[in-house]
Amino acid sequence: xxxxxxxxxxxxxxxxxxxxxxxALIAFFPIYWIVSTSFKIDTQWFAWPPFYFxxxxxFSNYMNVWFGAEExxxxxxxxxxxxxxxxxxxxxxxxxxxxxxxxxxxxxxxYGVSRYRxxxxxxxxxxxxxxxxxxxxxxxxxSLYYTAVGLIDTRTGLILVYFLTTLPxxxxxTKSFIDEVPRxxxxxxxxxxxxxxxTVFEIVLPLIRSxxxxxxxxxxILTWSEYLLALIIxxxxxxTLPIELSKYQGSTEGRVYGRQAALAVGITIxxxxxxxxxxxxxxxxxSFGMVRR
Amino acid sequence: MARIELVNLxxxxxxxxxxxxxxxxxxxxxxxxxxxxxxxxxxxxLRMIAGFEDPTSxxxxxxxxxxxxLEPRDRGLGMxxxxxxxxxxxxxAQNIEFxxxxxxxxxEERVRRVREVADMVRIGHLLDKMPxxxxxxxxxxxxxxxxxxxxxxxxxxxxxxxxxxxxxRRELRAECDRLHQALKRTFIFVTHDQEExxxxxxxxxVMRNGEIVQVGSPMEIYSNPVxxxxxxxxxxxxxxxxxxxxxxxxxxxxxxxxxFDIALPTRFGTAKPGAATLGIRPESVGVAIGAKGDIExxxxxxxxxxxxxxxxxxxxxxxxxxxxxxxLSMAEIKVDERIPLTLDxxxxxxxxxxxxxxxxxx
Numbered sequence: 001x002x003x004x005x006x007x008x009x010x011x012x013x014x015x016x017x018x019x020x021x022x023x024a025l026i027a028f029f030p031i032y033w034i035v036s037t038s039f040k041i042d043t044q045w046f047a048w049p050p051f052y053f054x055x056x057x058x059f060s061n062y063m064n065v066w067f068g069a070e071e072x073x074x075x076x077x078x079x080x081x082x083x084x085x086x087x088x089x090x091x092x093x094x095x096x097x098x099x100x101x102x103x104x105x106x107x108x109x110x111y112g113v114s115r116y117r118x119x120x121x122x123x124x125x126x127x128x129x130x131x132x133x134x135x136x137x138x139x140x141x142x143s144l145y146y147t148a149v150g151l152i153d154t155r156t157g158l159i160l161v162y163f164l165t166t167l168p169x170x171x172x173x174t175k176s177f178i179d180e181v182p183r184x185x186x187x188x189x190x191x192x193x194x195x196x197x198x199t200v201f202e203i204v205l206p207l208i209r210s211x212x213x214x215x216x217x218x219x220x221i222l223t224w225s226e227y228l229l230a231l232i233i234x235x236x237x238x239x240t241l242p243i244e245l246s247k248y249q250g251s252t253e254g255r256v257y258g259r260q261a262a263l264a265v266g267i268t269i270x271x272x273x274x275x276x277x278x279x280x281x282x283x284x285x286x287s288f289g290m291v292r293r
Numbered sequence: 294m295a296r297i298e299l300v301n302l303x304x305x306x307x308x309x310x311x312x313x314x315x316x317x318x319x320x321x322x323x324x325x326x327x328x329x330x331x332x333x334x335x336x337x338x339l340r341m342i343a344g345f346e347d348p349t350s351x352x353x354x355x356x357x358x359x360x361x362x363l364e365p366r367d368r369g370l371g372m373x374x375x376x377x378x379x380x381x382x383x384x385x386a387q388n389i390e391f392x393x394x395x396x397x398x399x400x401e402e403r404v405r406r407v408r409e410v411a412d413m414v415r416i417g418h419l420l421d422k423m424p425x426x427x428x429x430x431x432x433x434x435x436x437x438x439x440x441x442x443x444x445x446x447x448x449x450x451x452x453x454x455x456x457x458x459x460x461x462r463r464e465l466r467a468e469c470d471r472l473h474q475a476l477k478r479t480f481i482f483v484t485h486d487q488e489e490x491x492x493x494x495x496x497x498x499v500m501r502n503g504e505i506v507q508v509g510s511p512m513e514i515y516s517n518p519v520x521x522x523x524x525x526x527x528x529x530x531x532x533x534x535x536x537x538x539x540x541x542x543x544x545x546x547x548x549x550x551x552x553f554d555i556a557l558p559t560r561f562g563t564a565k566p567g568a569a570t571l572g573i574r575p576e577s578v579g580v581a582i583g584a585k586g587d588i589e590x591x592x593x594x595x596x597x598x599x600x601x602x603x604x605x606x607x608x609x610x611x612x613x614x615x616x617x618x619x620x621l622s623m624a625e626i627k628v629d630e631r632i633p634l635t636l637d638x639x640x641x642x643x644x645x646x647x648x649x650x651x652x653x654x655x
Contacts, residue, residue: 182376182378184374184378185378185379185380187343187345187365187374187378188374188379188436188439189380190345190364190365190366191343191344191366191368191370191371191372192392192439192440193366193392193443195366198395203380206382207381207382
């Protein structure tokens with residue numbers, strides 16, 4: 001009897017691992033394909049049967065896309081109008097500023113909601129509902145409005161719109177972390193003589209730091225990869241990386257998969273670096289509330 | 294140092310009145326215990342004194358000065374919370390030091406005073422630990438030290454022991470008592486545990502549904518409860534309460550209930566006939582084997598505790614009728630045996646059907 005039970009358990013485990021492995025393969029394949037394509041020479045991009053490994057691997061895609069290296073621009077895939085490094089800078093400025101603003105104001109609002117109920121449950125829900133509006137709906141009026149006030153095609157314009165569209169997430173996420181900080185801990189600080197600001201900075205902020213970092217990364221990913229609003233609002237002057245990426249799929253450039261993949265990998269790496277730097281906080285941030293109490 | 298007056302204090306949460314028209318004065322240096330079943334308004338009262346809740350109406354005065362509009366930090370009070378409320382990201386020493394830092398006490402003096410209070414509550418060895426590494430009892434000592442170090446005029450303690458196990462609770466109860474004796478400060482302690490109230494308080498404030506039911510020394514509360522609720526709430530084992538009726542007849546005033554037909558002491562001579570509840574504490578019930586008792590009841594359970602033996606009788610009531618006898622002499626009594634019992638006439642209480650004690654002025 002005991003044999004059968006342990007055996008059944010083992011079979012279940014095997015099945016479980018098999019299913020998960022297949023799922024993992026399916027999920028990881030596109031990522032692998034992009035990385036692999038970025039190292040392929042042009043003849044292998046479309047080859048059938050496909051080349052699963054770049055052979056021989058080449059850096060030419062990277063050199064061309066990122067540095068517009070001369071020796072490669074003479075090819076038919078010459079890309080003259082693209083300035084990925086400028087886009088990288090644009091994206092960095094726009095994503096970090098808007099994310100920073102969203103988390104800053106989001107957590108201030110969240111604190112007010114959590115402690116003083118400055119927004120009722122209904123208002124909080126309405127705030128989240130703002131996110132349910134498909135961005136394409138607001139794009140036309142927004143672009144008209146931005147043209148009128150001179151924000152069209154500017155970094156400030158995009159920072160503002162990203163800040164406002166991600167604010168609901170920031171409020172909701174940071175609120176859940178603030179809710180986890182027991183009121184009594186704050187009150188203990190208060191009765192010991194701390195002012196409200198002191199309490200927030202010395203007690204609340206350190207306790208929700210991991211949550212803030214997790215929120216920051218979450219919103220950074222959203223703003224870093226936002227495409228639609230950027231496409232409409234920043235036509236030429238301030239292209240961001242996703243815009244840059246899309247240009248490799250256009251009618252003027254043809255389907256230059258290798259170059260596009262090289263750009264895509266480059267776009268992903270900064271986020272991964274940020275993720276690795278803050279990984280300690282991420283694990284804590286996303287498991288907040290499950291460990292305590 | 295601190296005399297706290299509560300004047301017509303009220304607090305409502307929406308339609309719910311948590312505290313109703315509370316007027317009460319806490320004298321300097323007193324150990325006051327607010328006690329009552331959970332949710333009877335005692336914690337709300339404490340939080341209003343602390344300044345965390347604004348009274349809906351009424352006044353709080355500390356040393357004659359109205360403090361309703363003062364921030365908690367400006368009231369000169371110290372508070373210990375049920376949940377300890379330690380700062381989880383600071384170690385024990387930093388936790389204790391916090392209040393001193395807020396008061397801008399110089400660093401050397403802070404170190405000295407942290408050491409001092411840590412030794413006072415016997416946590417000197419924990420100073421480098423994080424709160425998460427401390428046990429429940431240790432955490433509460435840290436919380437106590439953190440409050441002690443700021444030298445408050447009054448200590449507010451909100452069910453500080455209720456998250457601890459029985460043994461620790463007794464230990465920390467003694468600690469609170471010792472601190473009160475040593476510091477001679479005002480202590481306001483909230484609990485729902487009658488035993489804590491009895492052992493700690495100079496005066497007990499019994500609360501129920503947001504109102505004060507009775508104020509008095511533990512002995513007063515115990516021996517002269519003003520109503521059924523207080524009688525029932527205090528004491529372990531609880532007071533025996535038997536529902537029946539008062540009958541005025543030729544044989545004088547009598548109390549009748551199933552199994553009961555006893556002559557009431559003369560002080561109840563003027564009591565109105567009708568439904569009433571008789572109350573008598575287990576220790577006032579005498580076991581009169583071989584003699585004629587006031588009543589005779591069958592034994593249901595014998596509980597020898599060592600120092601005492603508890604006898605549970607079937608009186609036809611929901612709760613068993615209990616008698617406490619000293620030592621183990623009664624431990625051999627057999628279940629179902631009918632035992633004659635005497636009721637100490639001086640210790641008999643009668644309560645009207647609305648719960649009020651029938652007062653005879655005696």
